[in-house]
Amino acid sequence: MKTIKSVIPRVAGFFVIMLVLTSVIYPLAVTGISQLFFKEQANGSIIEGADGKKYGSAFLAQQFTGNEYLWGRIMNVDTGTYSNDKGEALMYAGASNKSPAGEELQQMIAERVERIQEAHPDKAGEPIPVDLVTCSGSGLDPDISPAAARYQAGRIAETRGISEEEVLEVIEKYTKGRFLGVFGEPAVNVLKVNLALDGLLS
């Protein structure tokens, strides 16, 4: 007990010094460096249109259901958590955390399959790439696999009245390969493809 009491003052002082070093100086230094050299990246990678309108963060998914758009991963949309100063609800999303071996997810996937097959008569008989029927880990996955993107090219082309090649070209343009050719998986950025199709991306 005596030992404990005797160390309290110095340990408390030590606590304060460490706090300043690791939680004030260090984060401020990183903020300084980041804001100086990677301003756009450090502020959420917002995609701004020519009109100054903010179309989204390059890293956060938006939900697309229209036939003219490339669809992304299944989203667990959340409109209840965030709102702005005017009280308007803001969209966000989260994971499903459903067991992949459970009946609940099995039924949910069966419904998604039905909806997707209906929208893609040109792909009758072809199996649907798994990314299109599953929810991602963040719920905000900005990407979809190349297989899942190409699966939709026919539908997008027909709805927009352009050729399938044009759609595939845009998809190709916004596909990122593996890091150093090995790590991770190739991924197509859904928002960028759709903004490009709408002609909003320079």
Added chain:
Amino acid sequence: MTNVVIQMALYCLILVGLAIPLGAYIGKVMNGEHVFLSRILVPVENGIYKVLKVDKKEDMHWRKYAACVGVFSVISLGVLWLILCIQKVLPLNPEGIGGTSWHLGFNTAASFVTNTNWQAYSGESTLSYFSQMIGLNFQNFVSAAVGIVVLFALIRGFIRVKQKGIGNFYTDMVRTVVYVLLPLSLIVSVCIASQGVPQTFRAYDEVDLVEPVVVENEDGSTTEVTKGVVPLGPAASQIAIKQLGTNGGGFYGNNSAHPLENPNPFTNLLEMIAILLIPVALCFTFGRNVKDKRQGRAIFLAMFIMLAAALAVIGYNEQKGTPQIEQSGVVYTGAEDQAGGNMEGKETRFGIATSATWAGFTTAASNGSVNSMHDSYTPIGGLVPMLLMMLGEVVFGGTGCGLYGMLGFAIMTVFIAGLMVGRTPEYLCKKIEPFEMKMAVLVCLATPVAILAGSGIAALLPATADSLNNPGAHGLSEVLYAYSSAGGNNGSAFAGFNANTPFLNVSIGLVMLFVRFVPMFATLAIAGHMAAKKKVAVSAGTLPTHNAMFIFLLIVIVLLIGALSFFPALSLGPIAEYFQMTV
């Protein structure tokens, strides 16, 4: 499968390749030897001693060392708890987020002080920038450092002969933070910020959705949501240390699966290697500092063999997927132009290989950050991470605490092997006597006791059922995973489980404190008693602790104690679910 094998092998290769030189560096730093950063950092170090009037030559008795660790942790717990509860009136809160409840505050404070970083909260909606940066970020540094300094106290216990002291708490802490954690965090944070991880104090941004989302209200009417939120904050600096310090508490609720926390495979590589970098390096530091590199290599190999086996099982099961997803072939789960397999809860850019490797790394280390949702793993793919935590977080484990936990098992192993051949057990030329054995038992058994008692009580309470996100066997897995995560000071979760209730917050908080501090004080006691002993000469009767036989025995003992304690519980959870899945 080839893709999975190649990626996993390369990740391990990079990890070990970086850990070996880092191990030597940490060994030098902690001995106060000259390193390449000395010229810049010695003045910083001495400045801190001067302000605090610390005598850096003081050699502390283990009781004083333990008192410093204890007092530091109690202050940490109190201050963090207070910050969380009153964050509403503190600065750096552009979103005007209110204080947490007393029990969520307690749980989160206990969780960060014990290096667990269990997330009963969701960062972006529950915590202000102040709470994150001053509260959590600080504990990410110091709770990691406390684990490391206790390890070094133990190492000194082994090498010292007939001495009273086991080192100096202040110099150990300062050197760990200033020479190891800060420089590494600086490198990682700047790299990930350059790739798109936010690092700013601005309020959350608002964007216009390209296609508005139509939400159906309860009364049947519909609302159109036209805007989306982009949560920001000083994220990169905190994410770097939460990975390096085996903390794991995400800046965002969905942790490193969140695209702003981990935007691409490059940031993922950095963040994932950072999980195990220091724990692996410390194995080599251990060998160097006890002046017998073979001892460090033996411990490393025992851990690595278990990690490799775990990775193989997770990778195989996740790539294989489940019949529920495949829907008799209507859904394509092959690997042509996609990752394939079980993609529920996984990000496209990471696929199976990178997600499975992370799952193995983060539960082997007591990190607990995730880049995919473990709740959505296949039954056996999710069993392995759970088992890694149940083993007591000794497969590399937390920074420092993983290795001293494993050394507890090593002591246990020489004792049991000694019983079998009828010789006095010795480890590193020190006799293992009843006192050390009692303490080693505390180190080894704290985790199984805490997990089984905690999850057993929780499973009996009717209210726990309301927290479950999945019914049946998977529901039990969710409870079991929660207490395993707390009992291993890991912090990852089957995240569908709603742990933010008074009972769960308090009980999980207590489990975390118990499994952190009981083994820690036991380890310091072992260190103190070891340092006071004389060295015994190696003789023909000494059991070598660096050969294949010892590695094998050590693995067997770890599995014996860890796995067998949990087999009944696991068979009711994931194993039962596995058999349900296949029928």
